[in-house]
Amino acid sequence: DARVTQTPRDKVTEMGQEVTMRCQPILGHNTVFWYRQTMMQGLELLAYFRNRAPLDDSGMPKDRFSAEMPDATLATLKIQPSEPRDSAVYFCASGLRGSETQYFGPGTRLLVL
């Protein structure tokens, strides 16, 4: 059945390194969300796209984070340079415009040492 996929599932890196997380939304979905989940802050919206255009990225630290959708089947979230405080689980979700339902991927667990 259709589902959102995310790669990698786990990533351990050293402070200062670039991290790239990828998401493949469900085919046909035109809205993509990036979330970050930590024990302290819970779930936070970082950015979301509609028809590949960024609609809101106000939740994302602009100096080190960037989100793009090179095409309709791929969304990327990059952190450069990474810091220990970026350690979290990053979720991607996709949906259809007009529908309230978001379908979540399994997440990328990031640990920055």
Next chain:
Amino acid sequence: KQEVTQIPAALSVPEGENLVLNCSFTDSAIYNLQWFRQDPGKGLTSLLLIQSSQREQTSGRLNASLDKSSGRSTLYIAASQPGDSATYLCAVKDSNYQLIWGAGTKLIIKP
């Protein structure tokens, strides 16, 4: 600023019991409220969505209610099963059309 609170943070009950999870929000100007389930190491799955004009929604053993004026929602789980063990999150869509999330209630159903 909209804030969503879920109490308790964790709950453990014996199998078969009926239980209620609570969600409260500070601003009643919401479009809808959703309940999600999160299993360890996995993403979130939407369980129930209540529009601001609705009072409740039901799906199987789950019933969610919404009292917008008091800023409260409850998720009622009937005849709990070990498979219901998960973290349950509620989220409200606020006046800016953004989802604001609660921290979740971790539920353990003991066999």
